[in-house]
Amino acid sequence: MLPRLLAIMMAARYYGLELDPGEFRPGAGETVPSAAALSSWAQNAGMWSRALRLRWRHLFTVSGAGPVVLLFNDGSAGLLTGANPENKIVLIRDPRAPEADPPVPVDELRLAEVWSGEAILLRAERSQAEADPPFTLRWLVSVVMKEGKHLRDLLIASVAISFLTIFPPLMVMQVTDRVLSHHSYSTLFLISVILAVAVFYETLLGYARRLIILVVGVRVDAKLNLQVFNRLIRLPLDYFERHPAGETMYRVTQVNTVRQFITGKLMATLLDLITLLVLLPFLFYLNAALAWIVLVCATSIMLIILAYLRPIRAIFAKVITAETLKNAALGETIFGIKTVKSLALEPQRKSLWDEKVAEVGKWRYQMGRMSNWPQTLVTPFERFMWMGVILIGAYLALQDVSGGYQVGSMFAFMMLSQRVSAPLVGLARLIEEWEEVAGSMGQAGEVLNRPLEMDASSGGLRPRFAGSVSFEDLTFTYPGTKLPALDRVNFSIPAGTMLGLVGRSGSGKSTVTRLLQGINREYSGFIKIDGADLREINLRHLRSSFGVVLQENFLFRGSIRDNILSGRPGLTLEDAIRAARLAGAEEFIERMPNGYETYIEEGSPNLSGGQRQRLAIARALITDPRLLILDEATSALDPESEALVNANLLRIARGRTMVIVSHRLSSLVNCDQIMVLERGKIMDIGPHAMLLQRCPIYRTLWNQQNRHMQNEGSGHAVPAPTLLQGD
Structure with a gap:
C-alpha cells in the first residue's frame, strides 16, 4: 500500500475510524496521492480534514492535538506524534514501521531535507454547526465575511475613492471662482495636474475594487455551490420520489439569485454608503439648505417604497408558486419525453405548458402593475433632487446681494449631490428588491433546509461485513398510509445465502430491499447485518458495501x-x-x-x-460487495438476455449474500431460500422444491407462470431447468 494512504489510515485509527483504501480517488494524472485528494478521502469518510502548508515553528503548536500527517518530497509520509520545544526536535513515526517501534526524533535541518511543508490535519469529525449550517441569509453573510482580507482591501479602496471623488468638484469650484475671475493660468495648470493625478488614482483604485469584488464573488459562488450540492445529494431518497425534478432544480437555482444580490447590488450599495458618509458632511459644508433638499427627497423615496412592500410581497409569493409549477411541468416533460413521444402526448403537454405560462404571465403582470406605482411616485422626487438644486441654488445666488454666494460652490454641490443621492435612492430600491431575494431564499430553503439523511457522512459503525442478515419483529408503514408495508417480519439468513423474494404486487418485496439499504429508517423492530443494528451503521459505509x-x-x-x-x-x-x-x-x-x-x-x-x-x-x-441486491433486475429483459443474466447468478453469488426480487420464479429456483410475502407478512420461506409442496401461494404463482411446461393431464409442474454455472 502507498505510504501516504497508510499514514492517513493510521491517523484515522487514532480517532477510532477505519478508512477504506478502495474509496480513495486520486486526482487526474496523479501517480503520487496529493494532499487535496487525501484530505477529500478523509472528509468523505466523515472526518474533519484540511490540507495546508506548515513551517517548522508550527509543528510545536499542532502536535498536541493528535497525529499530523507530513507529506514528504519523495512521495512518502510520516506521522507527527509529538514535539520537544526545549530540545528543538519533533517525533516522526514511519507508517510502514512496526507498531512497537518508537517514533524517530528529528531536528529542523534533517526534516528540511525531506519535507517542504505539506501537511494534513485531521479531527474526529466536523461539528454539526460547521458541516451542516442551515441555508439562511445569515449563513450567506457569514460566508462573505470569511473573505476578511479581501473585504478589508475593498473597504480601503472604497474610502480612498470616496475622498478622491471630492477633488473634481472642488477643482470645478476653484476654476469657476478663482481662475475665471482672476484669469490665473498658473492656477489652472496646477488644478489640471491635481485633477490628472486624482483621475489616475481613481481609475487605478476603481479597477482594483472591481477586481476584488469579482474575486469575492467567485470565491463565495464556489463555496455556495459546494454547500448546495453537498446538501442536495444528502437529502433522503423519498424527497426526490415525492417532488418533481423540475421543481427541485428551479428551487435550487434560486440560490444564484440570492448570491448575485449579496455580492452584487447589496455590496455595491453598501460601498456607495461609504461614499455617502464621506460626502454628506462636505455637502452640508458647501450649502446646508441644498443638502437638506437632497436628504428630504431621498427619505421620501424610501418611505414610498416601504409603503408598497407588503402588497408587492403578497403578489410575488404567487409569482414564485406559478414559476415553480411551470418549471415542474417543464422538467416532467423533459424527463418523460420518451413517453410523450411514444403516446403522442405533445398536444396535451403543450396545453399544460400554455396554461402554466399564462398563469405566470398573469401574476407577473399583476406584480408589474403594483411595482409601477412606487416607480411613478418616486420619479418627481428623483428629478427634484438635481433640478431643485439648480433652481434653488440659482435663486439663492440672485438673493445674495452681498456677493458672498459663490457660483462655483453651486456647481460643486450639483456634482456631489448626484454621488450622494444615488446611494440613498439605491438603498431604497434595495429594500424593494429584497422582496424578490427573500422569496428566492425561501424557495431554496424549502429544499436545502430539509432534514438530511442520518449519518450520511459522519458517525456510525463501519464494520467489515460478512453478509448475514436478520429481521426481528420488523414493522414498517410508509408515510401517508395506514396499512403496514411489512408487518412483524422475522427471518434470518447466514452469510453467503441466495435469498429470493416473491409475492404479488404490493406484498412488500421492494420494501425489504429499501430497508436493507437504509432508505427508510422509521420502522419498529430491528434489522441486523452480522449482528450490528442497521441504524447504528454509517449510511455511506453501508451502501458502499452493497451492490444494487x-x-x-x-x-x-x-x-x-x-x-x-x-x-x-x-x-x-x-x-x-x-x-x-x-x-x-x-x-x-x-x-x-x-x-x-x-x-x-x-x-x-x-x-x-x-x-x-x-x-x-x-x-x-x-x-x-458482500451483499448484492437484484430488485426486478431481469423482469424487463427479453428471454435471451434474461437467460444470460441468470446463467451467471451462481458464479456471481460465490462469496457473497444475494437478495433477488423477481416476479419470474424460474430465475429463483436455485436460490438457497425463497421467501413468500403476502400483504407485508411472511407466508413461508424455504427452498423451491419445498415451497412447491407446502406453500399454496407459491405453488399457484409457479403454475400460473409455467403452464406451458406442464404435461398434458398432469397437474404437477415440470422442474425448472438448472442454471448454467460458470467457472
Whole structure:
C-alpha cells in the first residue's frame, strides 16, 4: 500500500475510524496521492480534514492535538506524534514501521531535507454547526465575511475613492471662482495636474475594487455551490420520489439569485454608503439648505417604497408558486419525453405548458402593475433632487446681494449631490428588491433546509461485513398510509445465502430491499447485518458495501469503462474487464466499435435493455460487495438476455449474500431460500422444491407462470431447468 494512504489510515485509527483504501480517488494524472485528494478521502469518510502548508515553528503548536500527517518530497509520509520545544526536535513515526517501534526524533535541518511543508490535519469529525449550517441569509453573510482580507482591501479602496471623488468638484469650484475671475493660468495648470493625478488614482483604485469584488464573488459562488450540492445529494431518497425534478432544480437555482444580490447590488450599495458618509458632511459644508433638499427627497423615496412592500410581497409569493409549477411541468416533460413521444402526448403537454405560462404571465403582470406605482411616485422626487438644486441654488445666488454666494460652490454641490443621492435612492430600491431575494431564499430553503439523511457522512459503525442478515419483529408503514408495508417480519439468513423474494404486487418485496439499504429508517423492530443494528451503521459505509441492480438502471454519460468504474474510479481497466466478465457483459462490449471506451449518451440509446442491465450488474460488482441486491433486475429483459443474466447468478453469488426480487420464479429456483410475502407478512420461506409442496401461494404463482411446461393431464409442474454455472 502507498505510504501516504497508510499514514492517513493510521491517523484515522487514532480517532477510532477505519478508512477504506478502495474509496480513495486520486486526482487526474496523479501517480503520487496529493494532499487535496487525501484530505477529500478523509472528509468523505466523515472526518474533519484540511490540507495546508506548515513551517517548522508550527509543528510545536499542532502536535498536541493528535497525529499530523507530513507529506514528504519523495512521495512518502510520516506521522507527527509529538514535539520537544526545549530540545528543538519533533517525533516522526514511519507508517510502514512496526507498531512497537518508537517514533524517530528529528531536528529542523534533517526534516528540511525531506519535507517542504505539506501537511494534513485531521479531527474526529466536523461539528454539526460547521458541516451542516442551515441555508439562511445569515449563513450567506457569514460566508462573505470569511473573505476578511479581501473585504478589508475593498473597504480601503472604497474610502480612498470616496475622498478622491471630492477633488473634481472642488477643482470645478476653484476654476469657476478663482481662475475665471482672476484669469490665473498658473492656477489652472496646477488644478489640471491635481485633477490628472486624482483621475489616475481613481481609475487605478476603481479597477482594483472591481477586481476584488469579482474575486469575492467567485470565491463565495464556489463555496455556495459546494454547500448546495453537498446538501442536495444528502437529502433522503423519498424527497426526490415525492417532488418533481423540475421543481427541485428551479428551487435550487434560486440560490444564484440570492448570491448575485449579496455580492452584487447589496455590496455595491453598501460601498456607495461609504461614499455617502464621506460626502454628506462636505455637502452640508458647501450649502446646508441644498443638502437638506437632497436628504428630504431621498427619505421620501424610501418611505414610498416601504409603503408598497407588503402588497408587492403578497403578489410575488404567487409569482414564485406559478414559476415553480411551470418549471415542474417543464422538467416532467423533459424527463418523460420518451413517453410523450411514444403516446403522442405533445398536444396535451403543450396545453399544460400554455396554461402554466399564462398563469405566470398573469401574476407577473399583476406584480408589474403594483411595482409601477412606487416607480411613478418616486420619479418627481428623483428629478427634484438635481433640478431643485439648480433652481434653488440659482435663486439663492440672485438673493445674495452681498456677493458672498459663490457660483462655483453651486456647481460643486450639483456634482456631489448626484454621488450622494444615488446611494440613498439605491438603498431604497434595495429594500424593494429584497422582496424578490427573500422569496428566492425561501424557495431554496424549502429544499436545502430539509432534514438530511442520518449519518450520511459522519458517525456510525463501519464494520467489515460478512453478509448475514436478520429481521426481528420488523414493522414498517410508509408515510401517508395506514396499512403496514411489512408487518412483524422475522427471518434470518447466514452469510453467503441466495435469498429470493416473491409475492404479488404490493406484498412488500421492494420494501425489504429499501430497508436493507437504509432508505427508510422509521420502522419498529430491528434489522441486523452480522449482528450490528442497521441504524447504528454509517449510511455511506453501508451502501458502499452493497451492490444494487434495479429494474431500470441509469447509466451516466461517458465511456463504458467509466460507468463500470464509477463506484471505484481509482481502479484499472483490468478490474473493469473482470467485473464485466462476471456479469456476462464482456462478449457484447468487445463487439462495440471502441470496446470499453465506447461512449454512452444520456439515456444510453446505443445499448439494448439486456446490455444496460449487464453493465449495471458489472458496476455493482466492481466494489466486490458482500451483499448484492437484484430488485426486478431481469423482469424487463427479453428471454435471451434474461437467460444470460441468470446463467451467471451462481458464479456471481460465490462469496457473497444475494437478495433477488423477481416476479419470474424460474430465475429463483436455485436460490438457497425463497421467501413468500403476502400483504407485508411472511407466508413461508424455504427452498423451491419445498415451497412447491407446502406453500399454496407459491405453488399457484409457479403454475400460473409455467403452464406451458406442464404435461398434458398432469397437474404437477415440470422442474425448472438448472442454471448454467460458470467457472
